[in-house]
Amino acid sequence: MDPTTKIRNIAFLDPSDPGYRKFVEESRLANMRIRESRGNRAYPDLISEQFELAVREWLKPVGGTEKRILSYERLDRSQKCITRYRELDFVIEDGDCIYIGELKVSSSTSLLRRAYRQLSEAMEVLGRTGKKVRAVLIYINLSHENDRTTVNTFNPDFTKVQFMHRSVNGRAYEFLHLSPVEIFQWACENNFISEGGLLELALEEARNRQSDRASRRDLRSRNVPEAEWPPHLREKKSSGKIYRYGRNSTTESQIAFRLKEALGKRNARISRIGTITAFDHDLGMGEVRTLSSGNLLFRTESFGPEPSIQPERGLVIAYERKTVTEEGHFQLMGCRILDGTDDFELLMSLLMLEASPNSPWLTDRKGFLSGGLSREMLKQTTLQIFAGKGEQLFIDAMIRYYDRHLLDDHFVHFCSYIGNIALPLIETDDRDMLEQTLYCHFFANIRPGVLFQVWKHAAFRYIAYTDGVDYEIPKKIILQNREQLDAAHWERIAQYSYANSIQRPT
Known part of the structure; x- marks a missing residue:
């Protein structure tokens, strides 16, 4: 979260709070990911709900409270205060210190x-209160039998439990690694858990999954083709089930989007970009391969007077205009090397101008634009802007860029650039977490037009949803964009709950 973001009225609410x-009910954002109906859910998912109830009972004697919904008002770009909520698994209030926690089973x-990220975001908000904030992560490991890491001892007296200390991205966390057996038995004895038979079912399912993972690793190490694997080990294809996407659409100003698009195209025409193909330091002269005018001097x-970086072969530059020399050659003026985050908008505006709605690149995650901006130019500019920073x-x-500049129609194109070009070039200890951080932000701040593009291109991974699965988005969004639907799209819609209420074109 940007430290300059204005936040007020930070409070903890009970889950039964009418506003929450x-x-x-309206936005269905209590969970970041869509889940199947209870009847089809895996046993580990079902038992996690029981453990949540048990842990909250475990923490009551040390100040555990039912007020675990973090609420605050955030000032948006239109200078309006929007109420935000974040659900925590448990909260302990201890004088001037607040303990916030996540439970993962x-x-x-x-x-x-994901738990570290969720706790980090909540800590950033609560840090504005002036109180001490401590983050606690409890991990109940269903594969504890084969885990070689330290498993903490469960004690019904929470004050006597020995936590491990961890630091992630500069933040301190209290970490507790538990076996599910002892805490489950304690919860059953005290009637905190109502479904006593779930544990063995969940453990058996965890054993099977671990065995399958080990078998797959062994088969891959021996280069056995997947077609020759036992059927239960092969990668499962989509079951064909349709899950409802869980967020209602919000009204958007079409005038604002059209103005943004017009300004973006105007800026793209004004800005010019090219790659230095040669430079002679002694002569102080070089050549640039431009996007639209060929090679220019x-x-x-x-x-x-002072370029930020000395011109070198391979660097990407922007220029303002070209003039004619006394010898009759074109020469560039107003040049600068692209090396700051302010230049990223220029790079993206040129990229998006090249992208057409029907570009096959949108469905090819390994490819990129074949003409116009080359993959190498994008890689080089990304390095110039972000390398080592x-x-x-x-x-x-x-x-x-997503919040302020990106047009909805370009969302999938933008995410493909992130995944295929940018992320492999960024220095990070955990690339998967970096990627998911962005996708979760896109989900939490999704717009109806973006949601339609995600659905249209079956690119739900870009909003942190399970890939390869179809999701039912709100009927209103389908109707708003029906002119963009083809026969394949209508076949998908035919499986949705509202299919009979939409007239399909003949």
Whole structure:
């Protein structure tokens, strides 16, 4: 979160708070990911709900409170205060210190990264209150039997539990790694858990999953073709089930979007870009391969008194105009090397101007534009702007461009650039987490037009949803964009709950 963002009225609410209930019912954003109906859910998912109830009972004697919904008002760009909510698994109030916690029940540690991110975001908000904030992460490991890492001892007296201390991205966390057996038995004995038979089912499912993962690793290491694997080990295809996408659309100003598009095209015409193909330091003269005018000359003076970086072969530059020399050659003026985050908008405006709505590149995650801006130019400019400057600068630039400049029709194109070009070039300790941080922001700040583009191109991974699965988006969004639908789209819609209420064109 930008430290300059204005936040007020920070408070903790009970989950039954009318404002929060209205928020959940209208926008259905209590969970970041869509889940199947209860009847089809996996046992680990079902038992996690039981563990949440047990943990909250466990924490009551030390100040655990039911007021675990973080509420605050945030000033948006239109200078209006918008109420935001963030659900925490548990909250402990201890004088001038607030303990906020996440509980993860799983056979895989991959969920822990999301927990750290969720806690970090809540800490940033609560840090504005002036109180001490401590983050606690409890991990109940369904694969504890085969885990070689330290498993903490469960004690019914929470004050006697020994936590491990962790630091992630400069933030301190209290970490507790538990076996599910002891806490489950304690919860059953105290009637905090109502479905006593779930544990063995969840553990058996976790064992099967771990065994399958080990078998797949072994088959891959021996280069056995997937077609020859046992059927239950092969990658599962989509079941064909349709899950409802969980966010209502909001009204958007079409005038604002049209104005933004017009300004973007105007700026793209004004801005010019090219790659230095040759430069002679002794002569102070070089050549640039431009996007629209072929190869043109430039001199050191073209960059003004002090260029930020000395011109070199391969660098991408922008220029303002071209003039004719006494010899009759074109020469560039007003040159500058693209090396700041302010230049990212220029790069994207040129890229998006090249992108057409029907570009096959949109459905090819491994490819890129075949003409106009080349892949190498995009890679080079990305390096010039972000190399060695830290991942937070990159995150801020991507989020700022999405929030302020990106047109809805270009969302999938933009995300494909992030995944295929930018992310492999960014220095980071955890590229997957960096990617998911961006996708979760896009989801949390999604617009109806973006949601339609995600649905149209089956690119739900770009908003942190499970890839390869179809989701039912609101009927209103389908109707608003029906002119863009083809026969394949209508076949998808035929499986949705509202299919019979929409007249399909003949």
